[in-house]
Amino acid sequence: MTGQKPIPVMEIFGPTIQGEGMVIGRKTMFVRTGGCDYRCRWCDSAFTWDGTGKSKPMVAEDIISKLDTLAAGRFDHVTLSGGNPALHAGIGDLIHKLHAKNIQAAVETQGTIWQDWLTHVDDVTISPKPPSSGMETDWKKLDTFMTKLSPQKTSLKVVIFNEEDYAFAKLVHMRYPHISFFLQVGNDDIHTTDDTTLLTQLRYHYEQLIEKVMLDSTLTNVRVLPQLHTWMWGNKRGV
Numbered sequence: 001m002t003g004q005k006p007i008p009v010m011e012i013f014g015p016t017i018q019g020e021g022m023v024i025g026r027k028t029m030f031v032r033t034g035g036c037d038y039r040c041r042w043c044d045s046a047f048t049w050d051g052t053g054k055s056k057p058m059v060a061e062d063i064i065s066k067l068d069t070l071a072a073g074r075f076d077h078v079t080l081s082g083g084n085p086a087l088h089a090g091i092g093d094l095i096h097k098l099h100a101k102n103i104q105a106a107v108e109t110q111g112t113i114w115q116d117w118l119t120h121v122d123d124v125t126i127s128p129k130p131p132s133s134g135m136e137t138d139w140k141k142l143d144t145f146m147t148k149l150s151p152q153k154t155s156l157k158v159v160i161f162n163e164e165d166y167a168f169a170k171l172v173h174m175r176y177p178h179i180s181f182f183l184q185v186g187n188d189d190i191h192t193t194d195d196t197t198l199l200t201q202l203r204y205h206y207e208q209l210i211e212k213v214m215l216d217s218t219l220t221n222v223r224v225l226p227q228l229h230t231w232m233w234g235n236k237r238g239v
C-alpha cells in the first residue's frame, strides 16, 4: 500500500508475560524489530543487529494479521522491542491501528532516537545504558525524551552488572526523580542452556542488588526486579 513504511521484523511471539519493568506480569504479545544504533557488550538480543538473525519487512497490517494468527481475541497489549524500535518510523501507523482495535502498545527503547509516535505509546520504557555496556549516554538527548514523554506512561530501567552501573543508575534516578525507576538484574550468562545454574546465579545477583538498595538513602522510591521470563524460561528465544 502507498505511504506505508515497512518495519523490519525479527520475530513476533506470544501471548506471554512481560518479564521486565513497569508492567511486569502483564499478558502481552511481542514484536521484535531488527537493527540497533547501540552494540551493548551483554545484549541478550544481539541477533537483532549482529547479522546472525534475519528480518522480514512488514507493514502494520501484516504484523496485526500475524498477531491474530497467533492469538486472535486473546490479547489486548503488544510490546514492541528490538533492537531499537525507535529506528522505525512505520511503528506510528502500527500503534494507531492497534489502538483502533482497543489494543495497547508498549515500547522498550534506550532513549537515543526520538520518534513522535512515542507520545502515543501506552507504556514507554527507557533503558539508558550503564558503563558495563560499553555505550555512552547522551544526557542532553535523554533530557529531551523526558520533557516530551508523559511521566504517567513512562519508566526508566537501568540494568546493573557492577558498582559503576549502580552509580550510573543513581545518576539517572537523581536527574529524573519524578519518573518511575527500575533497577534490573543483569544476566551475564546469555548463552547457557543450563537453566538451573542460571537461575541460581540470577537469584544470587538479585539478592545482592536488593541488599544494596535497601541500605541506600538515595534510592527510596524505586523498584528492584529480575527478568522474570529468564527465571521461567532461561535464555530461550520467543518467550
Ligand SMILES: C[S@@+](CC[C@H](N)C(=O)[O-])C[C@H]1O[C@@H](n2cnc3c(N)ncnc32)[C@H](O)[C@@H]1O
Pocket: 036, 042, 043, 044, 045, 081, 082, 083, 084, 085, 108, 109, 110, 126, 127, 157, 159, 184, 185, 186, 187, 188, 190, 227
Ligand atoms: C534487548 S533490549 C531492546 C530494547 C532497547 N534496545 C533497549 O535496550 O532498551 C530490551 C531490554 O533488555 C535489557 N537487556 C539486554 N540485555 C540484557 C542482559 N544481558 N541482562 C539484563 N537485561 C538485558 C535492555 O537493557 C533493555 O532494557
Ligand SMILES: Nc1nc2[nH]cc(C(=O)O)c2c(=O)[nH]1
Pocket: 016, 017, 018, 019, 020, 030, 045, 081, 082, 108, 229, 239
Ligand atoms: N517475556 C518477555 N519479557 C520481556 N521484556 C522485555 C523483553 C525484551 O527482550 O525486550 C522481553 C522478552 O523477550 N520476553
Ligand code: SF4
Pocket: 036, 037, 038, 039, 040, 043, 044, 045, 046, 048, 082, 083, 084, 110, 129
Ligand atoms: S540498546 Fe538494547 S538492543 Fe541495542 S545493543 Fe543495547 S540492549 Fe541490545
Ligand SMILES: [Mg+2]
Pocket: 044, 045
Ligand atoms: Mg529480552
